[in-house]
Amino acid sequence: MPEMIQPHILIVDDDPQIRELVQEYLTENALRVSATSTGQQMATILENEAIDLVILDLRLAGEDGMTIARTLRDKSAIPIIIVTGVRDEADRIMGLELGADDYLTKPFSPRELLARIRTVLRRTKGPALTEARQREVRAYRFVDFELNLRTRRLTRHAQRIELTNGEFNLLSALLAAPQRILTRDQLLEASRVYDNEVYDRSIDVQILRLRRKIEADPSQPQFIMTERGVGYSFSCPVEILY
DSSP, X not given: OOOOOOOEEEEEOSOHHHHHHXXXXXXHTTOEEEEESSHHHHHHHHHHSOOXXXXXXXXXXXXXXXXXXXXXXXXXXXXXXXEESOOOXXXXXXXXXXXXXXXXXXXXXXXXXXHHHHHHHHHHHSTTOHHHHHSOOOEEEETTEEEETTTTEEEXXXXXXXXXXXXXXXXXXXXXXXXXXEEXXXXXXXXXXXXXXXXXXXXXXXXXXXXXXXXXXXXXXXXXXXXXXXXXXEOSOOXXXX
């Protein structure tokens, strides 16, 4: 059976004890977690990873959390849960007006945070999030793999799997149309969306090489299936990240 896709949560908090506590608890509850202490490091992670939700402390040392939240919201539709040690209604209202999806005041229980994360993810992954669905696709996830279209990186458990340009283009095309049969001509045409480079080798050779990198047993593929006389299909459910 395929493994469940784990949402990727980013914690931005300059208190190492809180970061460690929250990261450990969320990881134990089937979430993938990254953590950092600065807005600059947050920006770097967002450039290189497909993050599903950000937990942002407004009171980072030497930084304006409100400005960080505003910049994040201006650039993306990634859900934000704001946390702060200040019991100030003005901060809460301003944070929500900036586009935060929820707000927690320290000290809070990890259990409550988890409940709020799940609620926000359910809401923002639903069909009502029209704006996010109109944005450019950031990444695809299947089982424990993640293909980031911005960085052109395929990772598994945060470990990079090197792909050639042709392999990246082909995998991108397959993931954009999961569980649909694509002819060789369709795969060639679809791949041009991701790069203008035309394949210099046949689709079949590219498929063989790609299988060697993502299949447990390339001779008995579970992801990329051969549709004899037609083409190929990607048989695994795919999550699209906007």
